[in-house]
Amino acid sequence: MRRYLRSAITPQLLLLLAAAIALAVVVSGNRFFAFVLGITMISILWAAGMNLLTGYTGLVSLAFAGIAGISAYGTVGLVMRCGWSFWLAMPVAVLGAAVVGVLLGLPSLRLKGFYFALSSLVIQTVLSLGFVYFIGLTNGDTGISQIPPPDIPLTGVSFHGIGFDLLLTFAAWLSLAATWAIAHSPFGRRLVAIREDEVLAEAIGIDVIRNKMLVFFVGSLYAGVGGALYATYVGFASPRSFDLLSSLSIWLMVAFGGRGTFMGPVVGALILAPVPFMLQQYDTLKDVIYGALIIAVIVLMPGGVYGTLLAYVRRLPSLKRYLSKQRGGVPNDGSVRRS
């Protein structure tokens, strides 16, 4: 275990942490940009969790935001109604949300490939309807307003301003560190095996369903933590904050940045999360630009922004050799044989 922890503290990660904190400090003079940055940090956390599911395991979970919503409503309910500390309420709500997530996901975890994505889309719809319908727990589509920010235990004050931004930055970093540790553990290897070939994974003794359940649970934890932080950071929670479109946009960050690469989703979140905020005055063009950007990336950079750049950079030193060799043989293009 210690080995994995040690490998989690890589120069890359430290650099990322430093950059994130620097960015937070630099923009903290402007509360608007700080807010957008805070949302971006939560998006990074969510994208890291989604990457674990989609990128490493090949499970496209479109119920992600719904699970985040369960945790958000749980946390808010425990804090505002029962007077719990955020730091007690959040873990309870996150665990609850992850358990509900696994129970709802159970039938679809047996589904192969893309069918899982489609059925998770239906699960998300059920959750969204539930958020509106169970008005006693969620206040329906009115939403819950004036949600207090997390308290700093034993001090009587709560996180606000730059403190909250740093908390979110830390959470984003922690999520990346956790993803790194998981990706480099035997568990992570099993997940990759499942993504690459479920039948082969089983043939070499990997319990596919159990590992899928486990990763679904872990991914739901990310969703839940993000949900609790999101609701308290925005100060408002409503079914619209945790709907199918939210799930899709988190998933898009991963696909846009590059599935299965460690940094890809971070890049995806950094680019896509601020776009809607930055284009708030351009209401007529915004969706079209967003859509065109997505199409452009999938057509021109099928591996995602980061994935494609990475492949490009890796080829660079060998470019000459590659060009001179082009006439002979068939070099590996990394495509997958399918039977």
Next chain:
Amino acid sequence: MSRDTVTSGAWRQSAVTAFAIACMGLAPFGAAPAVAQSGEPITIGFISELSGPYSFFGTSCKQGLEFAEKKIAAEGGVLNRPLTFKVMDDQTNPAQAVAAARSLDVQDNVLALTGPTSSDIALAIYGYAEQNKVPFVVPVAAFAQLTKPGTKYTFRVEPDAVGWGYAAAKFVAARKAGAKLALMYTDNALARAITAGIKYQAEKENVSIVADILFPQGSNDATVQAAQVAAAKPDFVYLATVGAFDVTTTNQLLDLGIKPEQIIHNVGATSTLLGYGARSVGSNYGTFFDANLDNVTAEGHKFIDDFVQQVGRIPSYVENYCYNTAYIIKTAIEKAGGADREKFRDAMSSLNMVEPTSGVPISFDKNGARKEYMYYMQLTGIAAKSYTAKRLFYIEWAPETLPVYDLVK
């Protein structure tokens, strides 16, 4: 992807990346801050639903507001300074709305916020406004929580939805003593509040509820429910469904032999009234402003005529409230004598004016709630692009008449 894409497509890839980075980099400059200085324009932040599922209402509101904005500019602005509205799209998404509020507050240092037409969006901005002490004038959101006890900076122009229900029950009782009423409504905050008000007041008015049907959002057919309602033989059917489903439900009720005179629409917006079609003539609807009212002022008529000419439809209460909101803000600034948030808030609190378009008085209680009122109209005719209606009923009440905060949480 094959390798020839890697070589020949390299420039394309860089182009896309450059485009992405450019989008990121350029976007903030679009939102360059405009600092309000003495002698400079007074800026109000207008956040509304210009895209997403509520775009129709947000856009309608914006259109109403723009008429007033132009008129105020022609009249010489306010305190000899131009009054401008900075428009932001919240995409019908609460987080976007909060971000927009923050942007307008921090970047543009606006005097006040206004704009949303959807209750949950308004409530999200409400949280920000109260916490950061930014005055917030809500033109078209009917949720009572916006003015719950202890509210300081938020002012609600539209009567609250529980009150709509109260007015509806009073209206039904006035039409027929001991009437049987059926309710059909969509699962949303507005409809839940309205029906809570109806149920509360119906008991007092000896109106019995014979059917109570709640539809989930995204419903598309109401035939079976219409049959259930028809089987319950009500005197009136109160509809609080939304958008296209509202029209579908109305038509299916009519198909099943319910008379138009028995139907009460919660509220009448022009496009929906036209959508009901000619067979709906005779049905009733609630409203707060209507082109067919006798008390429309000369300015009101001019607004209606100009609006019809430019937009091609009759303005309804939404456009009217957004038009009036600009004047409410203007009057409060004049009263405050400058662009100071606290003084503006105090001026709003003690405001005493009438709506320029209809002469209905406007004043707010200590929580920012308005003296409430409602009309009930009957459709008398529908043409291709216009309709006629007559007033059947009018009621006024004080916000504290109803235990609003017990009825909705």
Next chain:
Amino acid sequence: MTDLFVARDLCKRFGGLQALRNVDVVQRAGETLGMIGPNGSGKTSFVNAVTGELALDSGTIDFAGRDITGVRPHKVARAGLARTFQAVRIFARLSVRDNLQTAMLVLDDAANSLEAEERVELLHWLKLDHRLDAVAGSLTLFEQRRLELAMRLMMRPQLIMLDEPVGGLAPGEIRAMMQILNELKARCSIFVIEHTMRVIRELADRVVVLITGEKIADGPPVDILKDQRVIEQYLGTAHA
């Protein structure tokens, strides 16, 4: 010799097609058992049923004294029954090293995992030691077959079921592969599917013949070649 695996009365029906019809197969420890039959005769269905990928309609399967009927594939693999696939199955986008490490995962905790020097010896024997950093998908088919074999042997199985191990290989490669398979007998028991007699005759101690889901013969290769039913229904048509 003890019975290593015993399949009794296996039946499986796909819609209107009877893929397996009351098939009985017994394999003794140390024995190399072959299974032949034309395409679509149910050979792969048989392996899929034994390794748990296919749910049987009826029948029982014992392996190493344990009932493994209806046991899920990963448990069958862990119990020491490994298999390969007709179309070679490796993690094509991962490196050879990653493939092998993934195959070792399961046995991290198990007592029978290979020691480091055994692994080196195994890779040397299969001539994969110089290819560790290559992307598996870029290997030749023969290398991929060897990698597949190495991945299974990492788990130190008692029995390995090979589904057409020389399929698609060039003549020279087939000879090399036969050599490897003959050496493999020292490491574990082998169950091999082929649709040609050639491989089976050289490799197997005993042969089971499957036609349209039914076992029509069972015996040493020499006897099978003389079996009138086999000649009529299979060899006669396929190799006329």
Next chain:
Amino acid sequence: MTTSAILLIAISVITTGLVLGVIFSLVAAGVTIVYGSIWLPNASNGQFFLTAALICWSFVTWLAVPIWVAALLTLAVSLPISYLLEATLIRRFYDVPDRNIAYFVLTLGVTQILSGIFSVTYGRWSDQFNLPPMIAGVTFIGPFPMTNNRIFVLGAASVLLALLFAMLRFHPYGRALRAVFQNREAAALRGVNVRAIYRLSFALGMLSIFAGGILYGMAYSFDLTVAWTMAVTAFAIMIVGGPGSVLGAVVVGMVFGFTQAGVSTFTSPTLATFSYLAAMLIILLLKPSGLFSR
């Protein structure tokens, strides 16, 4: 409750179930044909469904043509749209291994663009849209008055579904299409032009979705939110029915229609919606590959 009231509700359940069912079936058939052959999960099916209804509305409103002309014109318009999409975006992924994910992202991008365009155009013109009835008047079925327009919609959708079936069953194209559903490699070996079949099935799928949208617009008022509702419903039907199975799409589409209509007589319509989504999850648990999968 009187017998006639019970009869009234019972017949309303049947007719509603049928009308909703055939429309669901048409759209789901369109989605399932495309997914079964090209492996393209069309996330923008709801937006195209809406596009059809809006185009039809535009023809009626702006060109003032009769509704049946508008409907036919709209169906015709679907062909160049399909061709354009296929030629620019869909075709280039035919041989990509994980193309279902690429297609999903792609169609999400299309969804975003279409919904962006609609929300600032149609969305600002009105909050709801109506098509004029094809046939006026009502026909009484027992005590239940059914509008002739809805009878027409029911009939037209049934005819279209029957045509679709007949084509898949008897026309050589249909047989080739089904061969591709079952096994594209084998089909290619047998001399089927797989790419041509892909193209055909994309056009056919879009045509089916468009037809569903037009008929929906005739039966109901519609607004922009119908796109997502329909997208999710069509996916749910496809999952339960099995991929590439038009029969599955039709059977499950009808079941969904009847569930939505029927369950709401016993309980609230919200619980009815929950119930069929829950039914989907249970079916997945019992038969993960879908009810009618091969």
